[in-house]
Amino acid sequence: MTAIKYKNIYIIGMGVSGISAAKALSELGHNIYIYDDNKKFSDISENLSNCEFIHYDNIKWDALDYLVLSPGIPTKLPKAHPAIKYAVKHKVKITIDIELFLNLVPKANIIAITGTNGKSTTTALINHIFKHNGYDAFMGGNIGEAVFKLPIKNNKKTYYILELSSFQLELIDKARFNAAILLNLSEDHLDRHGNMSNYLEAKLKIFANQKENDLSLINKDLSDNKLIKSLANQISFFSANNLDIPSDINIAKFGSNENLISAIEVAKFYNITHLIINEALKTYKSLPHRLEYLGEINNAVIYNDSKATNAESTKNALVKFSNICLILGGVAKSSGIKSLKNHLKNVSSIFLIGEAKNEFAKELDQFNYQNYHKASSLDEAFKKALNFAKNSSEKVTILLSPACASFDMWQNFVERGNNFKKLFKEHKDGETL
Ligand code: UMA
Secondary structure, three states: OOOOOOOEEEEOOOHHHHHHHHHHHHHOOOEEEEEEEOOOOHHHHHOOOOEOOOOOOOHHHHOEEEEOOOOOOOOOOOOOOHHHHHHHHHHHHHEHHHHHHHHHHOEEEEEEOOOOOOOOHHHHHHHHHHHHHHOOOEEOOOOOOHHHHHOOOOOOOOOEEEEHHHHHHOOOOOOOOOEEEEEEEEEOHHHHHOOHHHHHHHHHHHHHHOOOOOOEEEEEOOOOOOHOOOOHHEEEOOOOOOOOOOOOOOOOOOOOOOOOHHHHHHHOOOOOHHHHOOOOOHOOOOOOOOEEEEEEOOOOEEEEEOOOHHHHHHHHOOOOOOEEEEEEEEEEEEOOOHHHHHHHOOOOEEEOOOOOOOHHHHHHOOOOOOOOEOOOOOHHHHHHHHHHOOOOOOOOOOOOOOOOOOOOOOHHHHHHHHHHHHHHHOOOOOHHH
């Protein structure tokens, strides 16, 4: 352990990342102060021994070394968190759990994955291939496992495979990633970044501290972008069209060719053979809520793609099936569903739910797509979709792929997906009664 021994660290946000950072860093001997704007956390110190819960107006800023922000805390937009002003005034370094964790493991191999869609699948796939090859691999980050929940192993034989969001990358300063991937880019999180150029700039921090022999992979589709062109001699492009794997491997479970090809490139970079890679691809199982196969009811095959929180992600799902009954809606992203316009030929009917339903109905009218129906809940939409399937002479794919955030009805996409799975189970059980 080097730079951060026995520091005074102030952690704001007591979610998954804040709590695990507070626990791990206090166990390492640092002085930890914590805070969360949500009053329900004010007695959290009782569970976090040695961590003092204190408001940012009352803490001694001059004595602090770090302000650690949870990824969900805005640094600029829509409105910078008030603690940031204090940190700037008192020259306290503003950072993120990822950076502090990586300070502790400088000898380990760090592989980082970002992009708008497919990050979790690519992260899980790389982890699966590495484990299959016998490597000591751990995955974490935006995928849901905060880095400070992972074991701290500072040696060359350890591989950390990290999914990183633009919120996390925004606060990266010195962390170096030995292999880094930018999978793709489409409109998302503009409430936090303001515009696409800022969003891309945050994502490109994944390459900022790389050295000559590190692997820097970017999707070739982005090669015309000005910011990316300026990096051209330091990066390699991968193309989603160059897929070379045995034909008996079902590629739908990888979400997209981008995920699959970039994961294979990383595995090859770390000397994993084709034989091992292909074996691992065969045994890989898709993650929950990402084109997750649930089963069949009567004439319908049902998939849960609750993780599709933007239209680009839903578009990826639509190209994989035919005769689709699509459940769409929630809290719309600023770009709405315009990227679905040319991908509705496989969609037989759409059931609209949530806050976005009227807005999406208008968009569908503009696309001249008429076979849509509004539903008051996910439950009603699913019932209507099952009914549609019953009356169809061909097999139907019922797909929950909402192209929206979930906050109007659920806490997050996981809760939305779990509710859908529960509905599936109830109807399935009903069928077999
Ligand atoms: N809070 C404040 N003040 C604020 C805002 C939030 O005190 O102004 C508090 C909340 O009251 C809450 C805590 O901060 O108690 C939540 O912090 P958080 O939103 O950063 O959530 P965590 O539970 O720490 O989860 C974070 C990531 N969340 C976000 O980026 C929003 C998780 O990504 C990540 O899995 C986890 O760290 C572990 O690394 C989730 C996500 O939605 C999956 N990511 C976005 C995405 O994928 O699109 C980027």
